[in-house]
Amino acid sequence: MMPPPVRTLWAIARHELTDSVRSRRVIVLILLYVAGSMAATLLFITVLQKIEHQLAESLGVQAAAGTGTVTATLWKSPAFRHMLTELTGNRELAETLLDIPPLGLFFGWLSFAFTPALVMLTSTSRIAEELWSGSARFVLFRSSRLQWCLGKFAGQAIQILGALLLSAVGAWLVGLLRMKSFEPAATAWAMTLFAGRAWVYSLAFLGLALAVSQWCAAPNLALALGFLAMIALAVVAGVAEHFAGEGWRRAWDVVLALTPGGHKTDLWWGDAAHLLPACVFLVCLALAYFAAGYARFSRRDV
Amino acid sequence: MTPALTLKGVVKRFGRRRALDGLDLVVPQGSVFGLVGSNGAGKTTALAVSAGLLHPAAGEIDVLGLGPFRAETHGGRITLLPQDSRFPPHGRIDDLLAYYGHLQGVPADRLSADIDKLLEWVHLTDRRRSPVRTLSHGMNRRLSIAQAFLGTPELVLLDEPLNGLDPRESARVRDLIRERRGRQTIVISSHNLGDLEALCDAVAFIELGRLVRQDTLDDIIQRSHRITYVLAAPTVMTVLSEAVPEVVWQISSDGLELTASYAAPWTPGTLNAKVLPVLLRSGAGVLEVRRGSDLETEYFSLTPPLPPPPGAVG
Numbered sequence: 001m002m003p004p005p006v007r008t009l010w011a012i013a014r015h016e017l018t019d020s021v022r023s024r025r026v027i028v029l030i031l032l033y034v035a036g037s038m039a040a041t042l043l044f045i046t047v048l049q050k051i052e053h054q055l056a057e058s059l060g061v062q063a064a065a066g067t068g069t070v071t072a073t074l075w076k077s078p079a080f081r082h083m084l085t086e087l088t089g090n091r092e093l094a095e096t097l098l099d100i101p102p103l104g105l106f107f108g109w110l111s112f113a114f115t116p117a118l119v120m121l122t123s124t125s126r127i128a129e130e131l132w133s134g135s136a137r138f139v140l141f142r143s144s145r146l147q148w149c150l151g152k153f154a155g156q157a158i159q160i161l162g163a164l165l166l167s168a169v170g171a172w173l174v175g176l177l178r179m180k181s182f183e184p185a186a187t188a189w190a191m192t193l194f195a196g197r198a199w200v201y202s203l204a205f206l207g208l209a210l211a212v213s214q215w216c217a218a219p220n221l222a223l224a225l226g227f228l229a230m231i232a233l234a235v236v237a238g239v240a241e242h243f244a245g246e247g248w249r250r251a252w253d254v255v256l257a258l259t260p261g262g263h264k265t266d267l268w269w270g271d272a273a274h275l276l277p278a279c280v281f282l283v284c285l286a287l288a289y290f291a292a293g294y295a296r297f298s299r300r301d302v
Numbered sequence: 303m304t305p306a307l308t309l310k311g312v313v314k315r316f317g318r319r320r321a322l323d324g325l326d327l328v329v330p331q332g333s334v335f336g337l338v339g340s341n342g343a344g345k346t347t348a349l350a351v352s353a354g355l356l357h358p359a360a361g362e363i364d365v366l367g368l369g370p371f372r373a374e375t376h377g378g379r380i381t382l383l384p385q386d387s388r389f390p391p392h393g394r395i396d397d398l399l400a401y402y403g404h405l406q407g408v409p410a411d412r413l414s415a416d417i418d419k420l421l422e423w424v425h426l427t428d429r430r431r432s433p434v435r436t437l438s439h440g441m442n443r444r445l446s447i448a449q450a451f452l453g454t455p456e457l458v459l460l461d462e463p464l465n466g467l468d469p470r471e472s473a474r475v476r477d478l479i480r481e482r483r484g485r486q487t488i489v490i491s492s493h494n495l496g497d498l499e500a501l502c503d504a505v506a507f508i509e510l511g512r513l514v515r516q517d518t519l520d521d522i523i524q525r526s527h528r529i530t531y532v533l534a535a536p537t538v539m540t541v542l543s544e545a546v547p548e549v550v551w552q553i554s555s556d557g558l559e560l561t562a563s564y565a566a567p568w569t570p571g572t573l574n575a576k577v578l579p580v581l582l583r584s585g586a587g588v589l590e591v592r593r594g595s596d597l598e599t600e601y602f603s604l605t606p607p608l609p610p611p612p613g614a615v616g
Binding site for chain 2: 018023130141
């Protein structure tokens with residue numbers, strides 16, 4: 001009588017998505033995220049407008065009237081190329097980044113920086129809420145606990161992808177309306193790619209959020225613990241990055257690899273040799289965090 | 303026939319408290335089975351353990367002859383009406399039932415008709431598209447009952463199903479349960495002994511997480527071995543004892559209730575044919591004839607009252 005596992009998983013994911021979207025809290029959070037990304041893009045363009053004259057002057061490139069015109073010229077200047085190489089510490093990466101339109105690059109930074117927080121806000125309480133209210137008791141004799149949790153993971157992952165794509169559309173529209181030297185097709189493509197990469201990056205945080213949610217049956221506590229865990233991971237990544245080196249200090253590389261932050265730099269690259277391992281590692285981290293939560297959930301009373 | 307549900311020596315602890323302390327239970331297939339016990343006796347825990355929501359510390363559970371609950375084997379064949387659980391508030395009623403139906407594996411071509419029928423049964427057809435958060439407590443309860451009968455599962459576990467329902471809705475749900483008798487096994491935990499008496503084939507008394515007694519309702523209330531006559535005036539017992547010498551009589555303190563305890567070859571019919579003429583001739587005036595005892599009396603006689611709280615006077 002039980003339907004095939006994939007069908008059950010899909011039914012749970014679909015329900016999770018619609019239920020999450022129907023809750024006003026999630027809609028408000030996603031709208032705030034999109035509005036925030038649009039506002040940040042607008043701010044970026046405004047600041048760009050103010051500083052590009054000074055940059056043009058100091059680097060000796062030709063100045064122009066509209067926002068982004070100088071930036072486009074500056075982007076191609078040898079001086080800026082050299083500066084970016086120094087900043088990234090890798091000439092190849094700098095070349096890769098210089099091929100991306102500035103607004104696309106900004107959107108990438110924005111998404112990597114803020115999507116984890118969105119994930120924590122929207123997803124940490126999803127399972128905890130159902131345990132708290134008892135609504136999980138209507139489901140857990142109909143599907144297995146693993147299917148239910150994985151279905152929720154899938155539903156939340158689709159929701160985050162939607163939020164990222166919406167914010168990309170918002171930021172692209174702001175660029176279209178406010179930037180003179182805007183390259184619509186190239187920027188749209190770059191934003192879509194970065195939305196996808198930020199999505200993979202956020203999956204690790206989603207695994208963490210749902211792990212906390214499976215551990216903790218109080219939604220507010222789950223939210224607080226989720227943020228604490230996210231901050232702790234950022235601190236661990238920072239410490240590991242700082243102390244990593246030769247000899248025994250290579251152990252810090254292992255620690256770094258166990259945090260999502262340890263794979264963020266690889267997501268800026270454009271080639272599969274960097275991107276693919278990072279994506280695989282991040283998905284594995286997502287599943288590992290999720291499994292740590294499930295280890296408790298599979299044995300807990302509901 | 304394999305029992306629908308068997309619990310053997312099941313122990314469930316919450317901290318240091320033992321909610322189930324070696325509970326034994328055998329629920330025959332196709333029966334309507336009642337669980338009776340005081341608050342905290344372990345009825346809700348027994349149902350949750352059977353449905354796999356709680357993990358027992360010890361003991362054996364067999365659901366539908368397939369071992370302890372596993373979603374892979376039991377999913378769609380067993381349902382539960384949990385006691386204090388709320389539905390997700392944002393979903394619409396029919397969407398929610400469709401979701402549960404999908405998970406249970408109810409065929410898509412049958413699901414919509416099933417939902418229609420159940421919503422009609424629990425009087426929620428007009429609220430079909432309403433979000434759950436707009437429902438009253440009683441409506442929520444009716445929706446809980448509807449979800450428990452979705453997809454015609456083999457074993458239905460109902461925890462206080464009639465709580466919070468108005469008399470008319472209670473009667474409808476009782477009819478629904480009676481209609482399913484024999485086709486599904488229905489376990490009902492309830493404090494309303496009148497409802498259980500009206501619905502159940504068999505009953506188990508549980509106290510302090512242990513089984514006190516389990517039997518058919520007929521045997522528990524001695525429907526085949528006891529008749530009570532309520533009289534308008536006391537009568538002379540010697541006349542009765544002479545008329546039916548093999549019957550044991552009990553008389554209430556005011557002499558207005560006579561209870562006959564009998565065994566074969568007496569039947570209610572043959573006993574009444576002998577006793578009623580004697581009573582009427584004696585001028586006692588028969589106001590009521592009751593077959594058997596009632597569940598409440600038997601429950602009180604079998605289960606000792608809980609000790610008074612510490613520090614209580616008298």
